[in-house]
Amino acid sequence: MPKRPPSGMKYQNRRTAYDLAARSGEVMRADIAAAGNMSMPTAMKITNYFTAEGILSECGTGDTAMGRKPSLYRFVPDFAYAAAVHCDAAALSCALVDMAGNATHVSTQPFFGHTCKDYFSAAQAALDTLFEKAADVRGRVVGIGLALPAILEHGQERALRLCPAFGVLDTRSVAREVAALEARYSLPVTLENDVKAAVVGEHCARRLFDTRDMAGIVLGSGVGMAAMLDGKLMRGLRGSAGEIGFFSYDVSYVSDRANYGWLEQQIGLEALRRGFAFTPESPGRSALMHVADILATVITNVVLVLDIDLVVLSGITAEAFGPALTEQVQRRLKRLCILPVTVECGVHPAPGVGG
Numbered sequence: 001m002p003k004r005p006p007s008g009m010k011y012q013n014r015r016t017a018y019d020l021a022a023r024s025g026e027v028m029r030a031d032i033a034a035a036g037n038m039s040m041p042t043a044m045k046i047t048n049y050f051t052a053e054g055i056l057s058e059c060g061t062g063d064t065a066m067g068r069k070p071s072l073y074r075f076v077p078d079f080a081y082a083a084a085v086h087c088d089a090a091a092l093s094c095a096l097v098d099m100a101g102n103a104t105h106v107s108t109q110p111f112f113g114h115t116c117k118d119y120f121s122a123a124q125a126a127l128d129t130l131f132e133k134a135a136d137v138r139g140r141v142v143g144i145g146l147a148l149p150a151i152l153e154h155g156q157e158r159a160l161r162l163c164p165a166f167g168v169l170d171t172r173s174v175a176r177e178v179a180a181l182e183a184r185y186s187l188p189v190t191l192e193n194d195v196k197a198a199v200v201g202e203h204c205a206r207r208l209f210d211t212r213d214m215a216g217i218v219l220g221s222g223v224g225m226a227a228m229l230d231g232k233l234m235r236g237l238r239g240s241a242g243e244i245g246f247f248s249y250d251v252s253y254v255s256d257r258a259n260y261g262w263l264e265q266q267i268g269l270e271a272l273r274r275g276f277a278f279t280p281e282s283p284g285r286s287a288l289m290h291v292a293d294i295l296a297t298v299i300t301n302v303v304l305v306l307d308i309d310l311v312v313l314s315g316i317t318a319e320a321f322g323p324a325l326t327e328q329v330q331r332r333l334k335r336l337c338i339l340p341v342t343v344e345c346g347v348h349p350a351p352g353v354g355g
Contacts (some may be wrong), residue, residue, distance in 0.1 A: 012040055014130035017046045021056060021075040022099065023209050028062045046075055054079040076105045077102060080140050083130060085123045086147040086352030087111055088194050089165040090269070090316070094126035095353040096134055096141065101204035103350045105134050116166050119148055119341045122179040127185065144181065144189045147197035147352055149222060154239035158191065160256060161239070165221070169257050194352060195224030195242060196233055201354030202312050202346050203228040204226070213308045216346075217244070217295070219317035223264045227306055244298060263298065267291045269317060280320040288321050288328060295325075303341045314346035 016036035021027045033043040042173035046069045050056040050073070057076050077100035084103070086093045095106040107126065113119055123146055131138055150163030158175040160168045178189045199216030208214060212232030225242040227234040234241045245263030245268070253262045265271050267290070272278035276287035299311050318325060326343045333341055348354050 013042060014046055014049070017043070017050065017053070021050070021073065023200035026059065026072055026074050028072055030070060068239055069236065078140070080142045081137060082143050082145050082352035083127060083141050084145045084147070086194060086197060086222050087149065087217070088352065089149045092122050092126060093350060093353050094130050095350060096130065096137065097354055101201060101354045103353050105130055106350050107354065114165070114167060114170065116160070116168065116174060116177065119150045119166060120181070124181060124184070131185070141187060142307060144185060145192060146195070147194045147255060147355070148188060149194045151243065152193060152239050154237070154264035164258055192344050196226040197355035198314060198351040199226035199228065199355065200233055202314060202348050204354060205351065212310060213306070214310045214312060215302055215306060215308050216312045216314060217299070218315040219267065219291070220315040221269045221311065222260065223268055225302065229306070247298060263294070267294050267317070272317065280316055283320040288324055291317065291321070292325060292328035292332060296329050296336055299329065299333060299341065299343065300337040303337055303339050307339070309339070309341050311341060311343045312346050313343065314351055318345065
């Protein structure tokens with residue numbers, strides 16, 4: 001079973017120092033002391049501990065107006081890794097991710113499964129291959145993250161509330177499957193929604209921390225959104241924040257948990273294939289205009305509700321259209337949205353595993 005994070009003043013001080021080092025890249029003990037309102041001896045103990053653990057490395061001296069020049073420490077992102085498996089119902093990706101969100105040993109393959117059993121079997125096979133290829137850093141892997149196209153049951157770490165892609169329409173425990181992976185690899189396993197993981201990865205790649213809010217919309221087999229507000233992932237009361245695939249602009253539409261939502265039936269991958277002969281290699285201008293029209297109205301509503309000024313588009317469909325989609329959406333937003341907003345393409349090459 002995964003251990004609960006430690007608490008107490010020592011942990012809080014280390015957490016403050018870690019966050020500062022990860023954000024700044026390079027720190028001095030005085031920076032740590034000031035950030036955590038702690039004494040210099042305490043900051044010294046922390047830097048000594050982090051250096052011994054490989055989290056920091058001494059990289060020179062800092063600049064000061066007078067006196068002895070203090071030691072400068074550089075954050076070492078690859079002191080530890082997480083193994084990540086991301087599945088969006090059409091493809092499954094696997095990688096090692098360092099503590100700055102950089103992915104290595106990335107592999108992607110088509111996913112043809114339709115059940116939770118299919119997913120966990122594919123995830124195990126991908127992890128076996130990953131650990132075989134990355135044997136040299138296996139000892140630095142501290143956990144496993146699994147992202148899948150499901151709404152997780154709020155308050156339950158190992159239960160899916162809704163996952164139509166895998167035939168889950170009511171709460172289903174996956175505790176047994178997770179426990180089997182933990183036993184196989186002797187590592188804690190964490191579950192996350194695929195879209196939320198991708199948006200966290202994108203936010204991390206942009207190094208926004210808590211300095212700028214961001215919403216990310218993933219366009220693929222489904223359509224989903226997640227938002228990073230004040231540096232934290234917005235989950236909502238029931239863990240369903242961002243499920244825009246169920247948006248509807250048709251008052252006669254009847255939602256059905258077993259099927260794609262209204263928005264997904266308009267601009268999801270399957271809808272574009274049927275209606276516009278869309279392919280990632282040849283997406284087509286008519287499909288582009290159709291997606292831009294609908295997406296611009298969705299983004300307008302999201303921006304007005306969350307009061308954000310940055311929306312990032314990613315996923316198979318967004319990648320196929322490229323900058324042409326953001327340009328078309330931006331044009332429409334000038335007419336539709338009273339608040340200024342920037343729409344951009346994703347920058348992380350593998351945001352799903354990165355998150």
